[in-house]
Amino acid sequence: MPQPLRIELDRTSPVPLYHQVAQAIQAAIDDGRLAPGELLENEISLANRLGISRPTARQALRELVDKGQLVRKRGAGTHVAPARIRRPVDLTSLYDDLTKSGQKPTTEVLEHTTVPAPVDVAHALDIPEGTEVVMIRRLRRADGDPIALMTNYLPIAIAPSREDLEADGLYDCLRGRGVKPRIAKQRIGARTASAAEARMLDEAPRAALLTMERTAFDEAGAAVEFGAHIYRASRYSFETTMFAG
Amino acid sequence: MPQPLRIELDRTSPVPLYHQVAQAIQAAIDDGRLAPGELLENEISLANRLGISRPTARQALRELVDKGQLVRKRGAGTHVAPARIRRPVDLTSLYDDLTKSGQKPTTEVLEHTTVPAPVDVAHALDIPEGTEVVMIRRLRRADGDPIALMTNYLPIAIAPSREDLEADGLYDCLRGRGVKPRIAKQRIGARTASAAEARMLDEAPRAALLTMERTAFDEAGAAVEFGAHIYRASRYSFETTMFAG
DNA sequence: GATGAAGATATGTCCTGACAAACACTTGAC
């Protein structure tokens, strides 16, 4: 049974109750009174103890889940979120980066099928819409934890097999087939997770996600893959060093 | 009075009601039946028409707000979100990029004060903790819309004045003082907004934010600024082209 | 025509209540 956190609420304050609770919990996380991984008091107990309603308590907790500070699971409770992953913005694959940083990446290929290229994929790969391409969906884990959900489209002629992809990263597979990605256009953004994505990534339904869309080209300038990846923002960031041109 | 969107709910489905509603609205946005900026039906009307409770309808709308698809304001209603901003990952300032893309950036300097450097700032600027630095907080707008909230720390000797910053971007101000940023280390991440940040940026309280922390150095290798920026993910993404090296 | 007040509209905040479903733990059988 977790130790109840001391939280003072001020009902005369213009700050909403749910936000006061969220800030108190955040402060406890920041100053170490709540450690990564630690189990929090359950919703009903917290609400009763603070004299607020359960929906209000849930809203406070949800705010912190959305900021990546807490992780919640039905039946399991609410925990302080674990540590993070940082990644250089380079033309590498996540697989390479994880391996180099001593983490053990594994890949679960969720889908590996041939589809007619949708309009956005066709545009990115510079092929006629409807051309058959290979669509790959993979869940990447690091040390057992889901990290990223990646959807990639490749021309059929160069697409690795499902077996290859479960053993290696995509770019190593391509290199093994003589395809050398040399240039990539990449767009990094963010949004909140859908319910399905959240479940796949072991995140709360509204957690922030880092998104990355990338089109890679070989030395001849031919598009070799178009990928749309989503990363857990609670565990992930991109790092880069730039030089003024 | 907005046209009610046709939404079919399946109460026998394992998909939660709120999610079915969210998906239906998302589909209408995707296929153009709901245009950017368009006003949606109000919460109570939507709930009554669909035979669901108002909290359920609100949860559906919140899910879309969190994905950046909708914008909600008390008293004003729920609108489809407006268009987006894309930005290259280069050593430029947001001011430069907006100007180049034909948008009219304005800067509101919220704070311009001297503070003892906190530990993270001291570390980034490679100065002793507690050294006095200039802390600047600015709200950047493009064509009147808030886009970014930026906090920067600079050594006192090179820090531009409040007046300079309201007229120009930070990097132009620095160049005007003979300081040339040449290298920067940058980290891009994401999280959800706090209530205060959301208000500043005219976003929903749980909207996804793109975050960027940057330390810039001059040609001698001295740190000239450390900045922590947050951008509206609904309006913003980073773009980059990379070369395998 | 401009301005301010009042009213209407719509979302934000908070409450009580109930049932479903996922997870963890305990117990008993093998």
Add this chain to the structure above:
DNA sequence: GTCAAGTGTTTGTCAGGACATATCTTCATC
């Protein structure tokens, strides 16, 4: 020691309700 079933715990989903607050529109006055 392992495994399956049962139980308890906890969050997820949904409902109904009320009041507060921000925004917009309308109307009256100057």
